[in-house]
Amino acid sequence: MEIILAKSAGFCFGVHRAVDMAFKTEEDKKTYTLGHIIHNETVTRKLKQKGIESVEALDNIPMEKVIIRAHGVPEAVYKEAESKNIEVLDATCPYVTKIHRLVSRYEKEGYRIIVIGDAKHPEIIGINGWTKEGCIIYKNKEDVDFTELDLNKKYLIVSQTTYKKEVVDGIVKLLEEAGYDVKFINTICNATSERQEEAKEISKEVDAMIVIGSSFSSNTQKLFEICKSYCQDTYCIEEAKDLNAEWFKSKNKVGVTAGASTPKDVIEEVLEVLKGMDAQ
Ligand code: F3S
Structure with missing residues (x-):
């Protein structure tokens, strides 16, 4: 394998x-x-x-x-x-600090702030707390409520650093096409987009995919969703002991990725156990 x-x-x-x-x-x-x-x-x-x-x-x-x-x-x-x-x-993270500065600065310049992300996520709670008026928060396209927007106002759009690019792009496009005065600053962190892109490419070519990370970690869950959409046999585990040998029966190629909060030693242990399963 x-x-x-x-x-x-x-x-x-x-x-x-x-x-x-x-x-x-x-x-x-x-x-x-x-x-x-x-x-x-x-x-x-x-x-x-x-x-x-x-x-x-x-x-x-x-x-x-x-x-x-x-x-x-x-x-x-x-x-x-x-x-x-x-x-x-x-x-x-300095990339998050940058968002705090942006929302605070643009609000002072008269913009209303739109943040694309999960309102319950600590990063979004943090960003929201750097504005006086509070941000408009959209988790997905369906959340966009045109009745709370004003065609005469200016909007700054930023997003959670770990958010899916397609969701962010979709909302920006929706607002632009509806004629709103929006300034979009891409705040998706490269680490996230690179990780997501790589996971997507690997999951396209393997028979099974392992995503290592916590069920509480939003970037791990996003990775899982991306991989699952390209590889049906995608499994999310927290550590090596969660691996199940049954998953790899008659599989030739297995991909492994991990969320941003997964320590190196956890990844190494998973690889060791995987190799051991292969030898069985
Ligand atoms: Fe920072 Fe990007 Fe990590 S925003 S915390 S380097 S995912």
Whole structure:
């Protein structure tokens, strides 16, 4: 059985940077991460061993330092930390910070902000919190409600960094064709589009496809959807023990990719187990 591993599988630049910052921070202060630094249990456990746990909000916990994860947070969180005298270790991915700056700047210039993404995703909650008026959030084309838009207004459109390009392009086109004054700035991160493109190409040529990542990770789920649409036998697993030898019976070529929050050692272990299944 031939195994093809996507070159772009695993930690992206922003996640790598955030995890690195968390592990390298000095243990001189009581430190928490605001939300899990990444959706990965091994990383969460190792951080806990270092004395760093995760909290959902800054309230009611005596803390001295807070680590902001790669997804970023609303502006109000920085203000709250400052007012509570909590040191901020900001691991927001620079590509996400760029979106915060864009929405804040364009709003000041009179634009209403449209964000394409999942309203419940922390990255979108963060972006929304960098505008005064709040953003119009569309998850898909069907969410576009022309009655809440104004042909006399200017709109800036950005998207969640990990969103599917086809969905974003479709919404931009819909609004442009309807005659709205829109400025679109593509904020899909290259790491994501490259990973998605590579996954698509590999899934076209294999008999089975494995996507490694958490069920909580939106970019992993997107990868799964893309692969599944080209390769019926696509499976999403969190780690090697989730592999099932039955999936690979009479398969000649198996592709492997992984979401942005999947550590290298998890990917290596999956490859090892896969090779072992092949030898059986
Ligand atoms: Fe940043 Fe792109 Fe990763 S936005 S967190 S490098 S997917």
